[in-house]
Amino acid sequence: MSEPRKLEVLRAIVEDYVHSREPVGSKALVERHHLGVSSATIRNDMAVLEEEGLIAAPHTSAGRIPTDKGYRLFVDRISQVKPLSAAERRAIHSLLEGPDDVDDILERTVRLLSQLTNQVAVVQYPHSNRALVRHVEFVLLAPKQVLVVLIADTGSVGQKVIDAGSDVSDEALMLLRSRFLGSIAATQMALLPQVLPSVVALCPPELRSLAQTLAQGLQSLSDTSREERILMAGTANLARSNVDFPLSIGPVLEALEEQVVMLRLLSDMGDDPRGVTVSIGRENPYDGLAEASVVATGYGSGAKVGILGPTRMDYPTTMAAVRAVARYLSRILGG
Amino acid sequence: MSEPRKLEVLRAIVEDYVHSREPVGSKALVERHHLGVSSATIRNDMAVLEEEGLIAAPHTSAGRIPTDKGYRLFVDRISQVKPLSAAERRAIHSLLEGPDDVDDILERTVRLLSQLTNQVAVVQYPHSNRALVRHVEFVLLAPKQVLVVLIADTGSVGQKVIDAGSDVSDEALMLLRSRFLGSIAATQMALLPQVLPSVVALCPPELRSLAQTLAQGLQSLSDTSREERILMAGTANLARSNVDFPLSIGPVLEALEEQVVMLRLLSDMGDDPRGVTVSIGRENPYDGLAEASVVATGYGSGAKVGILGPTRMDYPTTMAAVRAVARYLSRILGG
DNA sequence: GTTAGCACTTGGGCATGTTGAGTGCTAAGT
DNA sequence: ACTTAGCACTCAACATGCCCAAGTGCTAAC
Numbered sequence: 001m002s003e004p005r006k007l008e009v010l011r012a013i014v015e016d017y018v019h020s021r022e023p024v025g026s027k028a029l030v031e032r033h034h035l036g037v038s039s040a041t042i043r044n045d046m047a048v049l050e051e052e053g054l055i056a057a058p059h060t061s062a063g064r065i066p067t068d069k070g071y072r073l074f075v076d077r078i079s080q081v082k083p084l085s086a087a088e089r090r091a092i093h094s095l096l097e098g099p100d101d102v103d104d105i106l107e108r109t110v111r112l113l114s115q116l117t118n119q120v121a122v123v124q125y126p127h128s129n130r131a132l133v134r135h136v137e138f139v140l141l142a143p144k145q146v147l148v149v150l151i152a153d154t155g156s157v158g159q160k161v162i163d164a165g166s167d168v169s170d171e172a173l174m175l176l177r178s179r180f181l182g183s184i185a186a187t188q189m190a191l192l193p194q195v196l197p198s199v200v201a202l203c204p205p206e207l208r209s210l211a212q213t214l215a216q217g218l219q220s221l222s223d224t225s226r227e228e229r230i231l232m233a234g235t236a237n238l239a240r241s242n243v244d245f246p247l248s249i250g251p252v253l254e255a256l257e258e259q260v261v262m263l264r265l266l267s268d269m270g271d272d273p274r275g276v277t278v279s280i281g282r283e284n285p286y287d288g289l290a291e292a293s294v295v296a297t298g299y300g301s302g303a304k305v306g307i308l309g310p311t312r313m314d315y316p317t318t319m320a321a322v323r324a325v326a327r328y329l330s331r332i333l334g335g
Numbered sequence: 336m337s338e339p340r341k342l343e344v345l346r347a348i349v350e351d352y353v354h355s356r357e358p359v360g361s362k363a364l365v366e367r368h369h370l371g372v373s374s375a376t377i378r379n380d381m382a383v384l385e386e387e388g389l390i391a392a393p394h395t396s397a398g399r400i401p402t403d404k405g406y407r408l409f410v411d412r413i414s415q416v417k418p419l420s421a422a423e424r425r426a427i428h429s430l431l432e433g434p435d436d437v438d439d440i441l442e443r444t445v446r447l448l449s450q451l452t453n454q455v456a457v458v459q460y461p462h463s464n465r466a467l468v469r470h471v472e473f474v475l476l477a478p479k480q481v482l483v484v485l486i487a488d489t490g491s492v493g494q495k496v497i498d499a500g501s502d503v504s505d506e507a508l509m510l511l512r513s514r515f516l517g518s519i520a521a522t523q524m525a526l527l528p529q530v531l532p533s534v535v536a537l538c539p540p541e542l543r544s545l546a547q548t549l550a551q552g553l554q555s556l557s558d559t560s561r562e563e564r565i566l567m568a569g570t571a572n573l574a575r576s577n578v579d580f581p582l583s584i585g586p587v588l589e590a591l592e593e594q595v596v597m598l599r600l601l602s603d604m605g606d607d608p609r610g611v612t613v614s615i616g617r618e619n620p621y622d623g624l625a626e627a628s629v630v631a632t633g634y635g636s637g638a639k640v641g642i643l644g645p646t647r648m649d650y651p652t653t654m655a656a657v658r659a660v661a662r663y664l665s666r667i668l669g670g
Numbered sequence: 671g672t673t674a675g676c677a678c679t680t681g682g683g684c685a686t687g688t689t690g691a692g693t694g695c696t697a698a699g700t
Numbered sequence: 701a702c703t704t705a706g707c708a709c710t711c712a713a714c715a716t717g718c719c720c721a722a723g724t725g726c727t728a729a730c
Contacts, residue, residue: 002671025724026723026724037672039723040672040675043723043725057724059679059681060681060723060724061679061721062680063722063723101496104496134476137472139486141490147469147490147492151482151484155480157482161439234592235570235592236586236591236592250574363691363692372703378692381693394710395692395693395710396690396693396709396710397692398693
């Protein structure tokens with residue numbers, strides 16, 4: 001049996017199954033695709049594919065459906081990236097318009113991606129490592145509570161309330177503010193851990209403890225606060241595309257609500273900004289996603305965008321959409 | 336037939352149905368509740384209840400289930416508020432601990448409420464009308480782009496990128512910042528619309544246009560930005576509590592994703608902070624929620640907290656949980 | 671290596687029968 | 701004027717049996 005045809009058969013099976021949601025048999029296959037051979041030959045090929053664990057039969061006399069492994073091969077070696085339609089391009093383009101507010105852009109991006117793919121779209125807040133410190137503000141909320149605000153030149157604002165331990169005076173805060181601002185303005189966020197200690201060290205002894213606490217606050221804002229948040233949209237698609245429920249949505253919704261889970265999931269995936277990464281079914285580390293696939297890619301300086309949907313999804317189109325959106329996102333945010 | 340018993344029968348039906356998820360018949364009713372009469376009598380009563388549109392039979396020889404109208408009567412006149420369990424009280428109490436960061440608190444609140452009720456919990460960002468302006472910051476991101484930051488004494492931070500139209504100098508921004516700050520620091524957010532114009536008027540003519548733009552930005556931050564956002568948690572409960580799917584979750588998820596819909600829904604409900612408001616099934620203005628109920632109440636100075644679940648829910652317990660959470664929230668946020 | 675043909679398996683659809691929960695009604699009891 | 705026992709009736713849910721179509725695997729011929 002010829003190797004190319006075997007792959008061709010697998011491709012046909014995947015495509016038909018994704019389209020029809022029903023196990024596909026040998027006869028239907030030769031009808032819909034003009035492979036130059038008869039159904040009997042296909043049957044032989046399918047037997048081989050089944051032996052190799054690429055497809056499986058739900059019961060004796062039904063057609064075959066792709067396994068996770070089958071999808072994997074399909075994605076890796078067979079599928080061609082589908083070009084986007086003109087309408088889709090236009091939709092993505094319109095993202096370029098409007099205000100440059102990061103939150104706004106992400107919000108619209110995730111919405112767009114979910115509409116484009118009919119799946120749940122997920123986007124991680126962009127990494128701000130390369131962003132520069134633009135402004136620092138300390139605001140006294142209560143005698144012992146200070147609001148620390150860190151503003152980046154990208155327009156992203158981080159905030160955090162910290163407990164100072166003892167009473168804080170407005171004057172002390174003013175002084176520290178100008179000290180910090182003078183030392184770290186226009187430095188990269190990523191460098192804060194190295195710069196901050198020296199600022200603290202230079203403070204008058206009686207303010208050193210407070211300065212230390214504030215520095216910690218700033219530092220935590222620089223790395224954790226934003227990057228560890230995600231935004232999502234399109235959860236309703238889970239219910240829509242699964243009218244007959246091959247994918248039980250309960251566990252999936254749980255996973256989506258646990259930002260920690262999603263973040264791990266995303267960061268475990270490669271982040272080659274040119275190619276998208278696909279994680280299929282049980283390849284996912286999280287059990288609730290055993291029947292789901294994640295298609296994601298990096299954008300900007302390492303954050304992720306992607307979608308989550310049933311294993312039975314149109315990978316070529318989805319991958320194209322994710323990739324295109326990631327590109328535009330990189331361009332807009334100047335990653 | 337005695338009026339009190341009729342109500343008693345309705346209550347028994349509602350309680351049993353909520354518990355068992357199955358139509359309840361006359362015989363099962365007399366067995367589980369010691370109403371001092373026979374099943375035949377109950378049957379008569381049920382016929383009356385059906386005539387009045389309070390209960391309905393899914394098909395000829397099945398038990399009855401409550402209608403929206405039945406639930407309504409149950410909620411309004413029959414049900415007793417259930418006290419919370421000790422564990423529940425403890426869980427709510429633990430909300431008091433931890434940092435006073437508004438976002439943090441809301442996040443935890445909504446999580447807690449969804450666990451308490453096993454429903455989808457929703458909370459609206461608190462109204463900041465009575466909050467005072469604590470700080471104002473203008474940050475130049477690009478030659479024509481200014482980031483406007485408004486910080487309240489509650490620790491809430493509003494941000495927005497605005498387009499200045501023409502190039503802006505750092506000096507001009509500094510000047511305007513101190514002008515604005517001097518005029519509006521410690522004034523109520525709600526008063527900004529009245530105060531801001533005079534600040535603009537007092538600016539030097541060449542800066543007036545920029546000042547106007549900035550003032551607009553500040554004002555929009557003071558009212559819209561925060562109050563019109565909602566936070567939710569527990570969407571997975573939709574799938575869990577509906578294994579047999581009397582409630583098709585697709586439309587509900589759609590509604591939940593549309594913040595606008597949820598906001599209208601919440602604000603259309605009464606906001607008596609002592610009592611909770613319930614909107615049952617088709618009473619909801621939104622079609623997708625025809626099989627869902629919303630239990631909500633106000634907290635602080637007018638924002639809402641609540642839950643959304645299937646019409647068939649345990650109203651007394653749910654209402655108790657919502658009310659208790661709203662009280663604590665009011666207390667913490669000092670509404 | 672491919673194909674036609676064929677026997678075999680099996681889930682799904684359908685028609686039919688049975689069961690049991692539940693009703694509504696009537697007539698008798700208090 | 702209520703309440704109740706009794707009974708005939710209805711109907712979803714379940715079960716049973718049957719047939720059919722789709723699909724397979726195998727074999728023998730090309």
